[in-house]
Amino acid sequence: MSLKLDHLSVSYGHEPLVSQLNIQVKSGEFIGLIGPNGAGKTCVLKTIAGLLKPHKGTASITGRNIHSLPARQRAKHIAYLAQNRHMAWSLSVRELVSLGRAPFRSSLGRFSADDELAIDAALHTAHCYDLQNRKFDKLSGGEQMRVHLARALAVNAPLLLADEPTTALDPYFQISILKALRASALSGKTVIASLHDLTLAKQFCTRIWVLHEGKLILDETPETAFNPDMLARVFDIRSTDHGWEIL
Amino acid sequence: MKYAWLFILCGVCAILSLSVGALSIPVLDIVPALFGHGEDIHVSIIQDLRTPRTFLALFVGAGLGASGAALQGYTRNPLADPGILGFSATAALGAVGALYFGAYAWVTPAALTGAGLGAALLLALAGHKQSATLLILAGVGIAALATSLTGLLMNFAPNPWALSEIVYWLMGSLRNANANAAMICGALTCLGLICLILTGNxxxxxxxxxxxxQSLGVSLGKVRLLLVVGVALCVGSGVAVAGAIGFIGLFIPHIIRGIFGADPAKLIPLSALGGAAFLTLADILTRLLSAQGTLVYLGILTALIGAPFFIWLAMKEGQS
Known part of the structure; x- marks a missing residue:
């Protein structure tokens, strides 16, 4: 799998949201997409997921334009974990995770043996196999997030996009989610996750994209990305012995 | 298994509907009467009156129940009702227009045309947008416009008799059921149910x-088109033959969800069966109550049963 963003720009009406992204990604990378609120992280992920159309440039996966692919075909290649994790109706955990196989389902809505295997594997990877018969709305926030992650993993797509997968979770669940995403990347998938926790991004990601005012200003390894210049310019903070501090 | 229970319930309701009325017919006499055997009065009542009426109750109830379930699934809102897309109001406007001009034979075609025009207008206004909110807002606007035009026609009714015809028609009833109406309603409701069931997954x-x-390959445009066409067929055909009957599409999916679970795909056929059973029972009740002398209208009865039940459900949901 290869992902290529070529002069990708997205706008809302006449207002540019993201400008001139030129990036290439190969399999097995775990990319942390960081930037302050409003920098355009969700916009980038939604555009790669095919939910927003670019007004300039292209996004392609394995040489095929994402926005020209039929919806079901695209869904088989790109899994998307949205920021909004509200569930309208109370389904069981297994029913919810099985929605990840929607792009593969026959017209009669039946699941194949492969689908069931993918669902089981996703439940195991996200550590929620034991929750599978419980109702989603009876779970804690952290457990719900793991279930949503399992739903995204069940797609078994080569590219997984996760929009703030650790937001509002306690440290145990944040680490648990990021470990599952890293395991997915190590198994050969590409993972792009927008993250607010810089320490965790540094700890788990193999590559960092820094987005500022709709522009990609840095594309480096975690070791070099979190330098004082970037922290001051993008986040108005600095790193001290006691943690982060506002400038 | 849940389907089997509801099928059995529908069957029991249908048998009761064939048996109960101003003249009770023993259950064992129903089948012979259906095939023209037994007392002439039984044969006539079963074949000409109660069989079409029973089928109409089953079809209209099924259409309203399934429409409510599908709309609640689409809007992800348990308070959604088939009326929010405006088709019951536009169908009623068509029927009231025919009654206004004294064209009684055209009431059903006019109501169907009203529902069809309502669906076309809704798709023209909101069909190209992705948002469910816009579809609902456009539907509510169309319903308000059609209701005000219906009021205008009643305002200018040529005589009190025409006005009373309109008012009684709007209260909803199956007492004018006949085989033609049952066949038209049955065919359109079945088409509508197929459209709605296809949206389930x-x-x-x-x-x-x-x-x-959308990221999982769902085409919102296809879902919206199937939903609008399905609801228009179910609700339009129901209003065309039975007048305005409310609340079924709102509270039947609630009850079914409480008993059988919230899966929107399963809720559509289950609510169709639940709606069919409920409307058949409600129609039997109108017959029993009307036997006292004054006609009780089906739409009034469903609202009288449905509204308190809905308030109870809303309170219960609020507390939980």
């Missing part, structure tokens, strides 16, 4: 929200 995926559903 996508509605289940839509539980995750529109963005996630």
């Amino acid at each position: 996508d509605l289940r995926t839509l539980s995750l929200g529109e963005d996630t559903a």
Whole structure:
């Protein structure tokens, strides 16, 4: 799998949201997409997921334009974990995770043996196999997030996009989610996750994209990305012995 | 198994509907009477009156129940009702227009035309947009416009008799049921049910929200088209033959959800069966109550049963 963003720009009406992204990604990378609120992280992920159309440039996966692919075909290649994790109706955990196989389902809505295997594997990877018969709305926030992650993993797509997968979770669940995403990347998938926790991004990601005012200003390894210049310019903070501090 | 229970319930309701009325017919005499055997009066009542009436109750109830379930699934809102897309109001406007001009034979075609025009207008206004909110807002606007035009026609009714015809028609009833109406309503409702059932798997995926559903390959445009056509066929054909009957599409999916679970895909056929059973029972009740001398209208009865039940459900949901 290869992902290529070529002069990708997205706008809302006449207002540019993201400008001139030129990036290439190969399999097995775990990319942390960081930037302050409003920098355009969700916009980038939604555009790669095919939910927003670019007004300039292209996004392609394995040489095929994402926005020209039929919806079901695209869904088989790109899994998307949205920021909004509200569930309208109370389904069981297994029913919810099985929605990840929607792009593969026959017209009669039946699941194949492969689908069931993918669902089981996703439940195991996200550590929620034991929750599978419980109702989603009876779970804690952290457990719900793991279930949503399992739903995204069940797609078994080569590219997984996760929009703030650790937001509002306690440290145990944040680490648990990021470990599952890293395991997915190590198994050969590409993972792009927008993250607010810089320490965790540094700890788990193999590559960092820094987005500022709709522009990609840095594309480096975690070791070099979190330098004082970037922290001051993008986040108005600095790193001290006691943690982060506002400038 | 849940389907079997509801099928049995519908069957029992249908047998009761064939048996109960101003003249009770023993259950064992029903089948012979259906095939023209037995007392002439029984044969006539079963074949000409109660069989079409029973089928109409089953079809109209099924259409309203399934429409409510599908709309609640699409809007992800348990308070959605088939009326919010405006088709019952536009169908009623068509029927009232025919009654206004004294064209009684055209009431059913005019109501169907009203529902069809309502669906076309809704798709023209909101069909190209992705948002469910816009579809609902446009539907509410169309319903308000059609209701005000219906009021205008009643305002200018040529005589009190025409006005009373309109008012009684709007109260909803199956007492004018005949084989033609049952066949038209049955065919259109079945088509509508197929459209709605086809949206089931996508509605289940839509539980995750529109963005996630689209990322899983759901075409919101296809779902919306099937939903609008399905609801227009079910609601339009129901209003055309039975007048305005409310609340079934609102509270039947609630009850079914409480008993059988919230899966939107399963809720559509289950609510169709639940709606069919409920409307058949309600129609039997109108017959029993009307036997006292004054006609009790089906739409009034369903609202009288449905509204308190809905308030109870809303309070219960609020407390939980």
